[in-house]
Amino acid sequence: MEWADTFIFLLVVIISCYLLISSRKKQLQKGRLPPGPTPLPLIGNFLQIKPAETLKSLLKLREKYGPVFTVYFGTRPVLVLCGHQAVKEALIDKAEEFSGRITMPSMVPTFQGYGMGFSNGARWKELRRFSLTVLRSFGMGKKSIEERIQEEAQFLVEEFRKTKENPFDPTFVFSRAFSNIICSIVFGKRFDYEDKEFQALMVMVHKFFWEMSTSWAQFYDIYSNYLNYIPGIYSKIYDCMDIKLFIAKRIKKNQETLDPNFPRDYIDCFLIQMEKEKDNPGSEFIMENLVANILNLIFGGTETGSSTFRYGFLLLMKYPEVQEKVHEEIDRVIGPNRVPNIEDRRQMPYTDAVIHEVQRCSDIIPMNVAHMVTCDTEFRGYHIPKGMIVLPLLSSVLHDPTMFKFPNAFNPENFLDEYGCFKMNDAFVPFSSGKRICLGESLARMELFLFFTTIMQKFQLKSLVPPENIDLTFQESGFANIPPFYQLSVIPR
Template sequence: MQMLQELLHLEGIGITECLIFLFVFLLISDYFWSKPPNNFPPGPPSLPFIGHLFHFDTKEPHTTLVNIGKKYGDVFSLRIGRRRLVVLSGYKIMKEAFVQNGDIYIDRPSLPLLSDLTNHLGILASNGHQWREQRRFALSTLKYFGVGKKTLENAITEESRHLNENVTEKNGNPFDPQYLLHNAISNIICSLVFGHRFEYTDGRFQELLRLLEELLRLQGSASGRAYNVFPKLMKLLPGGHKTLFSNWAKVKAFVRVEIEQHKKHRNLSEPRDYIDCYLEEMEKCKDESAGFNEENLCCCTMDLFGAGTETTATTLRWALLYMAKYPHIQQKVQEEIDQVIGPSRLPSMDDRINMPYTYAVIHEVQRSGNVIPVSPPRMASKDTTLAGYSIPKGTVMLPNFTSVLNDENEYMTPGFFNPQHFLDDNGKFVKNETFIPFSIGKRACPGENLARMEIFLFFTSLLQAFTFHCPNGQQLTLETKPGITLGPKAYKICALPR
C-alpha cells in the first residue's frame, strides 16, 4: 500500500482521484456490458451493477411485476446484475410465445443456484434431448401406474381415509393442517415412486417433508435470489443458501437409500414403481445422451417430489383457509356434496361432472391462491421477435402468471374470492382458456392430471366429513408466505365432524 501511495505521489495522483477514476471506469464498463440491444423491450431505469435486484417487494415480488407491466406493457425488460431478462404478462402474449412458438422458448436458462444443485439433471433443469427423454419416460411411467385411471383414484381415496382419520383425532381443537396435507399428498407420490406409503407418525418421513418445504422456501428467499446474481460471492458468505444446499444433500441421501433398497429387492418381471422402471430403463437404454443413470434418477425423483407435493398441498391449504373464511361458500359446497354423493361413500372422479359449484370453487382456489405466481423461466433458443420486439438468442423469459389469473378483462372481481368466475348464469361450470395454473406449452406441468385428481378427491372428502371454521376469538388472514410457491402464512383451524 505504501509503495502504491509513493508511486501515485510521484505521478501527482492522489488516492481519491484514483478511486474516482476506478469508479467511473467500472460505471462505463457496466453500461456497455449491460446495454440492451436495439429494439429490446422497454423497462424501468436500473441501478449500476445490481440492476433491479432490490426493486421488488420482498414479500410478493410478483405484484411488482404486475405494477411494472401496467406502465411498460405486456412485454418489458428487467436487469438482474448484468443479465437482462424479459417479463411476459397476459395470456395472449404467453400463448404466442409458448404455444405458437413453443420450440423457440422450450429451454431453461442456466441459473447458478439450480445449476449448482442439479448439475442440469432431472426434469425441471435439463434441456434438449435429455429433457425430452426424461419427461417422456416420466409421463409414460406415471400413466402406466395409474395417473388418470381408476387404479390411482382408488389409492387417493384410500389415502383420504387416512387423512380424515388424522383430522378426526384433533377432536375439533385448533390445528395447523400443513403437515397432514403434505403427508397425504406425499404418500401418493411415494406410492408411485417408491412403491409404498409412510405412516403419518413416521419421524424419518416427517423430517423429509420438513427438509423439502424449507428447501423450496429458501430457493425463493433473498439469499437464494442473490446467489443467482453473485454466485461466487455468495459461496463465501453464510446465509440461507448454505442451509438450502445442506437440505438438498439430505433429501438426496434419503432417495439414494430407497434406490439401493430397490436394487436389492427388484422383481425383474413386474416393476412396482417409477424407480423400478427407471432402473430397468438404465439397463436397456443404449443412448447415453438420454441421461438414464443413477444420478439423474435421484434428480428426477426429487423433481417429482417437489412438483408433486408442494404445489398440490399448498393448494389444499388455501382451499381449507378459504372455506373457513367464507362459510357461506363452504355451506354451498357441502350441500352439493350431500346431494350428489351423500354421507355413505367417498367421492369419485365420476362425481365431478355433477358438481359444477364444487368444481368452480376448486378452480377459484387455484386462481386466487396463485400458488405459482411466476413460472420457472424459459430461454430463447435463437434470435427472434415477440410482439414486435427483438429477442436475442439466450434471453431469459419470465412468465408472470399472476397477470393472467388476475386479468380484469377475464375475471370480473380478480381481487376477491368468487366462484362465479367459473359459472354461467344457469350455474353450469364454464371453462376459461386463460386459467393456466399448470402453465402452457411443452413445458407445462407433467403432473397436471395427477394434481387435478388429488385436489378434487381430497377436497371433497374433507368437506364431506368436516366443517372447517376459525378458532374462537381469532381471525384468519389471507397474507402470504414467500418462496418458490406462494402459500398462506401458517394458520390454525378447527374441523368439526358433520
C-alpha cells in the same frame, strides 16, 4: 496483497460497467429488446426491484411499460411477460421457442442441470417422455390411481377424526396425504403418517419451498454473479442434501431387490432403462438424472397440492357461505356415506368452481419457473436472443381483469356461467402452459377433487377466530407463495 485485490476488484467493476452500458446501447439501437427501466452498472434495476417483493415490483413496472418489458437482474437481461394474452403468445403460440429452462442460481446446488425440471434439449425431452410413460403405466389418469387417491382420502379423514374437534395445524397432514400418492408411484409404497423418516421428509420438502421463496433467495437469484465472490456465501444456499440421502437409500434398496421382469415403481423402471443403455456413453439414464427426477416428482407432487389445500381451507373459513354451498351440493349429489368419485365432478359445478377458484387464488408458483428462449426469435416486433431468461408471471394471468369477472377476489363465479354451470377459463394456468406444463396436471386435478370432496363430505371447517379476522397474507412470496400457518377445528357432520 490487499492493494492487488482492490485493483482487481476495481478492474472487474470498470469492465462490467463498460460491458453493460455497451450492450444496453447496442440493444436499444437495434430495437432488439422490449423497453424497460434503465439499468445501472452492475446492479441493473436494483432501484426498481425489491428482492423481498420481486413479483410486486414487476407488476408495478407493468403499469408503466406494458405487458412485455425488459428488466436487468444485475447484468442479466430478463424478459417479463404479464397478462393472459402476452403469456399465451409466448408459451402457446411460440411454444418451442419459449420452451427452454434456466436453473435459477438458488436452485443450482440442488439440481446442477440434471433432471427433467431444469434441463433442456434432448435431455429434457427424453426424461420427460420417459417419466410421463411411467406415470401413466402406474395409473396416472386411470381408474387405478383414482382408487389409490380414494384410499388415501380415507386415511386423511381418519387423521381428522383423531383430532376430536381440538384445534390443530393441518400443514403436514395435508403434505403427507398428497406425498403418499406420488410416493406410491416413485417408491412403490405409501408411508404411515407416523413414520418418522417420512415425517422428516415432509419437513425437508416444506423447508425447500420456504427457503426458495425467502427474500434472501430472491436477492441471491438476482445478484449471484457478485455474491458468489463473498467467501462462504454459497454454503447459505439450501441444497436438499438430506432429501437426496433419503432418495439414495430408497434407490439402493431397489437395486438390491430388482427384478427386470416385474418393475414395482418409477425407480425400478429407471434402473432397468439404465441397464439397457449402460454401453451408451451419451445416455441420459444415469444416477444423477434419476435423483433429480425423483426430486422433481416429490416437490411437484407434495408441496404444491398441500399448499393449495392449506390456503383453500383458510378461504373456506373466511367465506363460510361458500362452505355451506359446497356442503349442500355434496349432500345432494353424493350423500353422507358413498365414497366420492371423479365422475361426480360432472354433477357438481359449484364445488368444481370452488376448487378452481382456490387454485387461482392460492397462486402457488406466481412467477412460474423461469423459462429461456431456445433460439433467436421475433416476438411482438422485438428480437429476443437465444438464451434470454423469460419470466411469464402466472399471477398476472390468474388475476387478469380481462379474463376474470372478479380478478382480485375469491369468488367461485369466476368459473360459473349465468346458468350456474361450470365454465373453464383459458387464463386458468396454475400448472403453467405450453411445452413446460406440469407433468402431473391430471393427477393433481384428481387429487384436489377427491381429497376436497371427501373431507367436506365428513367435516365442517371451524376457524379459531371470526371470519373477518382471518388473514390471507402469504408468509413468503418468491419462487412459491407460502400460505400462513394457522390452526382450525374440524367438526364431524
